[in-house]
Amino acid sequence: MTYADVLRERRRLIIGYTGKILMGSSLIYLLPLLVLPFYIEESVYAAGFIISAAAAFITGFLMSTQGDGKNEVTTIKEGSVIVLLTWILTVIISALPFMISGGMSFTHSVFEAVSGWTTTGLSVVEVQKAPRIMLLWRSTMQFFGGAGLAVVMLAAIIGPHGFGLFSAEGREDIIPNVVKSAKLMMIIYTGYFVVGAALYIEAGMTAFEAINHSAAAISTGGFSTRVGSIGEYDSVRIEIITMLLMLLGSINFGTHYMLMKGEARRFFRLGEIRISAFLLAVFIPLVFIFSASKLYETFGKAARVSFFELVSALTTTGYSTVSYSGWDDFGMLVLVLLMIIGGGTCSTAGGLKQYRVLLLVKTLYWNMTRFFAPKNAVRLEYIERAEGPYEISSEHIINTACFTVMYIILYFAGVAVLTINGYSLRDSMFEFASAMSTVGLSIGITSPSAPALVLWTESAGMFLGRLEFFVVFYGIINIVRLFRVQKRES
Numbered sequence: 001m002t003y004a005d006v007l008r009e010r011r012r013l014i015i016g017y018t019g020k021i022l023m024g025s026s027l028i029y030l031l032p033l034l035v036l037p038f039y040i041e042e043s044v045y046a047a048g049f050i051i052s053a054a055a056a057f058i059t060g061f062l063m064s065t066q067g068d069g070k071n072e073v074t075t076i077k078e079g080s081v082i083v084l085l086t087w088i089l090t091v092i093i094s095a096l097p098f099m100i101s102g103g104m105s106f107t108h109s110v111f112e113a114v115s116g117w118t119t120t121g122l123s124v125v126e127v128q129k130a131p132r133i134m135l136l137w138r139s140t141m142q143f144f145g146g147a148g149l150a151v152v153m154l155a156a157i158i159g160p161h162g163f164g165l166f167s168a169e170g171r172e173d174i175i176p177n178v179v180k181s182a183k184l185m186m187i188i189y190t191g192y193f194v195v196g197a198a199l200y201i202e203a204g205m206t207a208f209e210a211i212n213h214s215a216a217a218i219s220t221g222g223f224s225t226r227v228g229s230i231g232e233y234d235s236v237r238i239e240i241i242t243m244l245l246m247l248l249g250s251i252n253f254g255t256h257y258m259l260m261k262g263e264a265r266r267f268f269r270l271g272e273i274r275i276s277a278f279l280l281a282v283f284i285p286l287v288f289i290f291s292a293s294k295l296y297e298t299f300g301k302a303a304r305v306s307f308f309e310l311v312s313a314l315t316t317t318g319y320s321t322v323s324y325s326g327w328d329d330f331g332m333l334v335l336v337l338l339m340i341i342g343g344g345t346c347s348t349a350g351g352l353k354q355y356r357v358l359l360l361v362k363t364l365y366w367n368m369t370r371f372f373a374p375k376n377a378v379r380l381e382y383i384e385r386a387e388g389p390y391e392i393s394s395e396h397i398i399n400t401a402c403f404t405v406m407y408i409i410l411y412f413a414g415v416a417v418l419t420i421n422g423y424s425l426r427d428s429m430f431e432f433a434s435a436m437s438t439v440g441l442s443i444g445i446t447s448p449s450a451p452a453l454v455l456w457t458e459s460a461g462m463f464l465g466r467l468e469f470f471v472v473f474y475g476i477i478n479i480v481r482l483f484r485v486q487k488r489e490s
Contacts, residue, residue, distance in 0.1 A: 012066070014078055018085045019063025025090060026057035028144055029097070032137040035208070042133045048101030049137070056093050077478050084475030087467060091117060094141060098125075102134055107452050114459045116141030118466035119348060121222025121318035121440020122458065124448045128227050132208060138223045139212040145466075146219025146249065146348035147189050185253045188260075189348075192218045196245045203237040217245035220349045222318025222440035230308070231321030239304065242319055243311045250276075250315035250343030254386035271383040272344045272354045276314065279341065283334050284310050291331030309441075313338040316350040318440020325444075329426065336430055339437045340411070350438030350465050352407055356400050359383060363397050406469050410461070411436055417457045418445065436461035 029052040036043055094117065095109035104112070108124045115122045119142050125134065193214050200210035209225050216223045226232040230242050248256075255270060267273060284306050292302035305322050312319050313335045324332065342351010366381050373379065382389040414436060418428035423445055431445040435458040446458065464472055 010078060014081050014085070015063050015066050017082050018089070019060040019066070021082070021086045022056050022060030022089060022093075023064060024060075025144075026053045026060065028140065029053035029056060029093070031140050032097075032133045035133050035136050038208075039132050042131045045097075045101040045131055045133050048097035048099070049133075051100060052093050052096040055096065056090075059089065059093070077474065080471045080475040081478045083467065084472060084479070087117065087463070091463075097134070097137055102130070107455055108448065111455045111459050112138065113141065114462050115440070116221070116223070117145035118438045118462040119146045119219045119221035119316075119350070120435060120438040120462045120466075121216070122435060122442060122446045122462070123223065123440075124446065124450070124455070126448065127225065132225075135212060135223075135225050136208075139215040139221075142219045142221030142223055143193065143215040146221060147186060184257060188253060188256050189218065192245065192248050196241065199241045200238065203235060203241060204233070205238070213242070214245065217242050217317060217319065218249045218348070220246060220249040220315050220317040220343065220347075220438075222312075224319065229321070230319045236304065239308050239321065243308060246311055246315040246317040246319070249317070250347050250349035252344040252346045252386055254346060255344070258386045266384075266386075269384050270386060271358045272385075275354050275358045276344070279314060279338065280310060283338065287331050287334050291328050291334075294328070295326050309335065310338060313439065313441060314341065314343065316342050316437050316439045318434065320441060324430075324441070332426065332430055335441065336433045339433045339439045339441070340407075342437050352404065352437070355383070355385075356404060359392065359397065359400050360404065362392075403468075403470065407436075410464060410469065414457055414461045418454060421451050421454050423454075432458065432461060436465040438462055438465050 029049050032049055033046055036046065091110060091113045094113040095106070098104040098109035098112055099106065102109070102125075104124075111122075111124055114120075116138050121142070123138075125138070127135070196214035196218055197207075197210045200213055201207060205213065212223070212225050213230075215221070222229075224230065230239060233239075252272060255267070255273070258266060268277075287310060288302055288306040292306045293299075296302040296305060308319075308321050311317075316339060324335075327335075340352055341357050342353050343349020345353050345355045362381070362383065366379070370379075381392045383392060384390075411432065414432040415425070415428045418432055419425055423431070427443045427445055430441075430443045433439070434441045435446075445454065
């Protein structure tokens with residue numbers, strides 16, 4: 001078999017699996033229709049979702065018939081192509097309800113779809129005017145986007161041949177079986193969602209609001225049914241429930257499984273849990289003392305704001321209880337820092353990820369201590385993870401450093417675009433950190449009146465931040481390699 005024949009086979013495999021995922025995802029577009037029996041007057045908006053479901057199914061069917069029918073194991077290279085193609089097509093199809101039923105422009109519709117699937121929460125929808133079916137669609141995208149579209153389809157229809165999809169989505173095996181890991185993740189994830197919705201109802205939300213907020217909180221998405229987000233409820237109980245869901249969503253799925261197995265003693269030995277606790281323990285009091293206490297009149301209000309906003313920033317959820325118009329530079333700096341650091345690996349959260357930050361800090365410490373260690377000393381350098389102590393290699397450190405450098409370069413490139421459009425450096429750094437780390441907190445730049453260039457730049461930042469740069473870049477390179485055979489044949 002020639003190299004060209006191999007590429008053709010892998011191309012058919014990619015097209016086939018992408019088609020299967022699109023066909024499977026077609027049912028997701030119909031879920032918002034479940035609201036119609038309760039709000040029959042919103043039936044006029046149903047066409048956009050039916051057309052989207054049909055578009056996903058027909059496109060997927062045509063691709064699956066053109067692809068290879070064999071169930072072969074996908075590699076990470078092929079997985080990156082499948083994930084990239086699936087996400088691009090899904091975003092375009094998911095924008096249709098906003099365009100058809102919502103009357104939004106293509107730019108605004110794509111922006112909202114990207115923000116939903118990447119669990120960012122930045123929005124150009126006027127929540128106070130939007131129909132309930134559209135609000136539920138936003139939350140539905142965040143729920144499935146948090147789990148990972150490829151992971152959901154892997155658990156449901158693709159089976160054990162989708163290893164490359166699992167890895168390309170940024171996931172790790174919870175147990176030594178890809179399919180069982182994916183299904184276990186969905187069980188844990190859905191369980192938290194159901195419990196969260198029940199707690200919200202008990203705290204005073206309507207069933208519709210509870211479902212939307214629980215889906216957006218556990219996915220660390222941040223879309224709300226209220227203009228003032230969580231702050232509009234002015235309820236300590238709702239804020240505590242939200243913080244709990246945000247923290248659960250930002251924790252590695254492997255850690256949840258570890259707790260389910262009764263290994264609670266190891267919880268606070270895990271590197272990501274320790275750095276998360278350290279960051280919150282240090283910065284919440286600092287923000288309270290130097291920022292919040294000067295801005296809010298009572299001790300209780302300042303404490304509530306400090307806790308909630310910093311947890312929301314670190315977990316990259318984007319729910320808020322206050323406006324940031326009066327915040328000083330120190331408070332804003334802390335929020336930007338926590339948004340960039342982000343949540344745990346293999347969680348629903350975005351950002352640079354706590355594990356990478358911890359690894360770079362430990363690498364600095366290890367390098368410094370080498371100067372004082374005996375010349376022939378044998379050193380075991382590791383980080384405690386849910387699956388056990390993980391020994392750190394030089395290659396692993398280099399890969400992490402490369403990713404971090406790429407993150408910083410793209411972050412400042414995005415900030416530059418926003419400043420070119422006339423926004424201040426302070427506001428631009430905050431807004432693009434929120435977009436690229438898939439957070440959703442806003443200083444006011446993101447709005448229906450924002451320039452198209454700003455919205456497309458933020459959309460690119462959200463997309464790259466959710467899929468992580470190397471998956472996108474490798475996916476593009478592999479698409480060129482795999483599909484240039486077809487061009488030569490024609």
